Amino acid sequence: MATPYQERKLRDTTLNPGDQPYFDAAAEGRLMLKKCSDCGEYHHYPRSLCPHCFSDKVEWVQAKGTGEIYTYSVMRRGTPVPYCIAYVTLDEGVRMMTNIVDCDLDTIRIGQRVKVVFRKTEGGVSVPVFAPA
């Protein structure tokens, strides 16, 4: 039994002020994180104030785009096509929600190494997803 990955429609949302650089970089194939110049911590999702020390000295830095699966679930019912939602622990240490793509969804495992790839939403916004490394 296998559950091959199928492309599906990705939902659009309204971006808030401050979100655009992340998605502009994604359109160029880069995954961005926010890093605090005061406490040195990365965070995600990106904010204007560091959620760890509340400094406003946060800046965009490019992530390596590699990591491992922290947890996942393959959605099999109530959806036009099966899909895998996951949290990936990036090599920078932060965990982000994503989808796992381009593989047999039945083979996905916690701890599996993955790398970022990009897909477009219905409205043409590039978003990071991950595929087996």
Added chain:
Amino acid sequence: MSIKGKAYIVGAYEHPLRKAPDKSVAQLHAECAKGAIEDAGLTKDDIDGCFCAGDSPGANVWSMANYMNLKLRHVDSTDMGGCSYLVHVAHAAQAIAAGKCNVALITLAGRPNSEGSSGTQVRERGVNLPDAPYEMPYSPVTVNLYAMAAMRHMYEYGTTSEQLAWVKVAASHHAQHNPNAMLRNVVTVEDVINSPMISDPLHRLDCCVVTDGGGAVIVARPEIAKSLKRPLVKITGAGETTKGQMGGKLDLAYSGAVWTGPRAFEEAGVKPADIKYASIYDSFTITVVMQLEDLGFCRKGEGGKFVADGNLISGAGKLPFNTDGGGLCNNHPANRGGMTKVIEAVRQLRGEAHPAVQVKNCGLALAHGTGGSLGHRHGSATLIMERE
């Protein structure tokens, strides 16, 4: 200031319907209010505090206060998702202790069954959400968010699908005695793990029901409670919090109950081992396992073993839970299970649960809720109540 002994739950009512296509949500709220007022032996004019969560008509307490034509001096529209109603009971006790009101009405109602709501569908969550652009493209829905918590729990602690299934089995043993329950058939572990996989590792029977209806409770100051003819249910401890993704340092292995449980037990001056009956939020089977661990009913990671072999079945196990059949079998009105958790705890403390599931000498009960999702952001609330 502690709320211990400062307020009592004097009225409780669960709407009997599970599908109500011909009733408005406002009507359901009002019918629940009327039921709880009559249960207490009070009148509408006695109500001077009113609590509705953000899912009530108008997203604010004033719409329902207007519908019921209440004259109020304390209002609260706190929304914590499904655990709002446990928070409301605690806030009502605080308001009463502070002299802000005498008799507080808390209502919940909704019609997700008639409106076709499903935990497999993306819910519209409004605008200005800081997380939405980084999550919504990936289609997080109620069931797959909880499923990710379950998957991680299995990975870290070796929890099995069979152990999770025992939670549903226990709930079904209780629901068979509840004539209003949505699902009254007793099920087996095999039934659960052979039901269709919705989102790995959660099967259809790991998920709660979707029902219309609602409920209400009334909280009153001690002098008023003691003037009524109902058994006395005293509020002795409470805790509330939120837990999120911690800026990317996400840890799905535990819930906010690790913070609310100890605070509630400390305020009440009791320990988990003292609890005779527990209402534990059961949106999914995994929710129960994690909350039991985090509240201290067993060691972290041993929730799967704790719930196995009927340990949650009244009369058979060590910790009778959700004796109305819970959200898994009885009722999860408005997709919010916190109200029914309080109501069944009140029934148990009054000795008014179904005789087949009534816990003997039930003098101390706990109710705990999780609102939102264990998979990204949630509210947690614990309430401890004592029969006086």
